[in-house]
Amino acid sequence: MSAATEPLAVAGELHAPRAGIVSLDNATGHKNMQQLIQLRWFAVVGQVATILVVHYGFGIRLPLDHMLQVLTCLALFNGVSLLRSRSPRRVTNGELFLALLVDVATLTAQLYLSGGATNPFVFLYLLQVILGAVLLKAWSTWTIVVVTSLCFAGLALFSRPLALPLDHDRGLWSPYVQGMLICFALNAALLVVFITRISRNLRARDARLADLRQRASEEEHIVRMGLLASGAAHELGTPLATLAVILGDWRRLPHFSSDPELLTEVAEMELQIQRCKSIVSGILLSAGEARGESSEETTVSTFLDELVEEWRTTRPVEEFDYENRFGQDLPMVSDSALKQMICNVLDNALEASPHWLRFEVAHDADALTLTVTDAGPGFLPAILKEFGKPYQSSKGRPGGGLGLFLVVNVARTLGGRVAVHNRPEGGAIVAITLPLAAIVLEEDDEEEEDEETEAIGTAKTMETKTHDGNR
Template sequence: MTAAVHSSRESHSEWVRLRTLVNLRWTAVFGQIVAIGVAWLVYDIALDLALCLLIVGATVLANLLAMLLFPENRRLSETETMLTLVFDTAQLALLLAVTGGLDNPFALLILAPTAIAATALHTLPTVIVGMVTITLVSLLGIYSAPIMMYDGTLIAVPEIFEFGIWVAIIIGVVFLGIYARRVSSEIHSMGDALLATQMALAREQKLTDLGGVVAAAAHELGTPLATIKLVSTELADELDDRPELREDALLIRQQADRCRDILRSMGRAGKDDKHLRVAPLLAVLREAAEPHLNRGKTILFEAAPGPGGSERQPSVIRFPELVHALRNLVQNAVDFARETVWVEAEWSTETITVRIVDDGPGYPPGVLGRIGDPFLSARKGEADRGKRAEYEGMGLGLFIAKTLLERTGARLKFANGTAPFLQGAEYPGRSGAVVEVVWPAARIASAEGALGENQPIIR
């Protein structure tokens, strides 16, 4: 799963289609021709029309070549996208240079390539495009043709305003670049995390389906295997006077026993019936924690009715995402616990609550409000990394757990041991991280109970 997410993150820079940039260029070409035509025909501005059209024609030529040489579905590499945006920046800067420079009201459009780079590219290419833009804008402030009317009137803004325009564009390049890059990174991280969530859920679903198939096969094969064992035993008893045939009969019985044991071990997950789809709440919690029971930490399970709850433990629908998510939360608690993890269950007529508490250091206070965000890094020191050297998840596990549980209707709260539902004097050891998961009882509780009739296999 980690490799797949890494591959997805690496491919983000190749999400830009060449045809997308070509269409944006056609829009820019249309706007530039309209602006030149209006300035020349309506406002009598003395432009070097041939030079302006030559500069615009360079973009037209680049677009035509791109359309002729490459297929419509061509996606650009990061370097190709960067060079394309640098070309667009240089073309616009050259057009501004012959039409007034920073005095041209359309100078602000030079920010567009930087914003696109910050959205589509990684940091280094974005910085390169931004530095090219800043350099060209600075040159425009020094070298540019003035805007002249046909009657010789010079159109120019005061120098202080021109300097202000230069500063504004530079700030815009930096601000828009950082802002767009930050938003883009958040979107990419969320996309990667959602991909990991889908993969985790698909894996859990496949394991559940496989367990059901194997368990059903074990159930259905039990009778013929028992028959084989019975017949082979009777044959062995009747072949006492023929040792070589008796050994074969005993071998058949032995292999039948082996088949039975193999199928039994493979089918422990249960059959595709009520045992698989519905189970007592505490049984589901134990199943979720099972992979972490032998990791050197004590995991204690507690279940009790809350106010208004019945003494009978509720049976819940065994959603694959529910089991996988609770397993992630228990894993996180075991990773950071010193000695003990508590898994508590409480129910009432309206809600079902699960709390996972450990006696570790708890969540860093600075990230409590951001827990559940993907790729959240809260530990950067060497000492902290040593406490959990086997993980590079950067909060991805908690994000997956939170997302999957919310799909089942749950609300999650993350806190430290001072949470209001824990009394420090009553539970002095539970001073670490606390995760509280609350479901509306109607979402996961089964009204039919945990058991039911097995469904026969269709023959």
């Protein structure tokens, strides 16, 4: 007499989409096993109560010793199942199928001892079939249908009927009709609860699977963008170097050297070319090239202060309020991806509000909070709803929205989050929260970093001596 009281639970929130799907299936199998265990305990308690009420309340004699022996075997099997559910090994369809067959066998034994096919609770077989349809593969479900049908037929052929008077004409006062009513109400109530909760959890599982697929698509998109950016950086290196040489030649020409205004423009052009070369170098560093130069030890406040100073001097911002309330400084390694993420947010805010920006840094518990505030038109409702999705932009140009898309993905990779909302007085606020554990150096990390730096320095020294010897 199994019953369903709890929904199937779905778990699994992993970083890699493929691993997430595998873990989701594994966790679902364990939750299904736990579900059957809970149903079995409910069945044990329900059968004990039913047997006692029928035997002593209705005065219908039942073989209590044999029926309690069956319940003891069911409880022992449930204890073994409980130990199995605690094992990290994947729960297979075969194990769930075997568990349901045991439930069918114990239900058949109890019905055989209490009237067989004439027992009003014989229709609890339907619950076993429904459980199989929800939890098992198709072939297993149909096997459950065949087994329960054969058990029903066997009970009709070989079991003894209950010693119940044929008083159906008494309506609800008939014990048999009362048993049928209880069985119907139990089946109906459990089916409603079970199916409703299962449907809700299946929808939640589908939503998680959709999220995993979306993340896989976004990661693939980022990889393609990284490859394109790396290739473009390589291709841009030569023309930028050529332009730098040409501008250097122009600076020495009499026509330019005698005209201060032209010299100023040439200097500005060289500065912008140098900035382009720095951007290209940053792309290559982010792609994993020239890794020996890609990181250096610093502190959180120093990193942010230098980033702000560099950004302020290279952007045409009129009024920029910067407030660093980080407090006690902590060591970290300069990260080009983190730097690019912050610059993307500042660039987007500057484009929306060229007259005024505010950048705040705060230390909240174990997290670093970066808040960018602007006085622009704010985000459209549709953009707020789909924030962080690629190509969601109000700028109306091809490729728009990729900056914030990358911001969200970098923050998510570091275990953080990005929150956005519009200000009542106009403008928008973008708040980035990052766990300090993802960016701050621990003592062991500092020692490893020092050893790595020392090893790189030794290798470079040996390489220099080797080149000197070859010369």
